[in-house]
Amino acid sequence: MKLKQYSSIGLAFVAAAGLLFAGCAKKTTVEESTPAASIEKSGGTTAPTTQGVSMVQEPSSHTVYFAFDSSDLDESALRILDANAAWLKAHSGSSITIEGNCDERGSREYNLALGQRRADGVRSYLVGQGVSPDYIGTVSFGEERPVCQGTGEACWAQNRHADIVVR
Secondary structure (H helix, E strand, C coil), X not given: CHHHHXXXXXXXXHHHHHHHHHCCCCCCCCCCCCCCCEEEEECCXXXXXXXXXXXXXXXXXXXXXXXXXXXXXXXXXXXXXXHHHHHHHHCCCCCEEEEEECCCCCCXXXXXXXXXXXXXXXXXXXXXXXCCHHHEEEEEEECCCCCCCCCCHHHHHHHCEEEEEEC
16 A cells, blocks of 8 residues: 555656656747847947847946945946946836845944945946936845855955846
C-alpha cells in the first residue's frame, strides 16, 4: 500500500515538473527590416532613432553610491546620472522611483531622513538635466533594505546608495 502511495506521489511530481518546464516561454528573436537609423535632435543632444523609437542605450547602472553620512553626488554618480537622464529624456513616458538607502549606522529615523535626502538629491539632478519631474517619485528605505548583510566599511559602502527603478 505504501509503495502505491509513493509511486503516486512520484508520478504527480514528475507530471508537475513536466508541466512547469513545458509552460516556460521560449526566447525568440525577431529581426526587423527597417530603414537606416535617422538622427533626431532633442534638447541639444542627438539620439539615433529607427521609425520614431529612440536608440539611446539603457544605462549600465541605475545605482549611485554616497560617502558616509552624505547626500552629495560625486563625479562617478554624476556620470551615472547623466546616462540615466539621457535615457529618460529619450523615453519621456517612463516613470521612475528613486529609492534612497543607508547603512546600519545611525538611528532609524536619521537614516530614513538621510535616505530621503539622497533620493531627493538624485531627483533634483535629473530634473536639472531636463527629465520631467512629473514622472519621478522618491522613497527612503533608510537602513531597512541592505544589499550587504555584514559589518565593516566595505559592506556599509554598498548599502549607502540610491537606486533608479523604472516602473
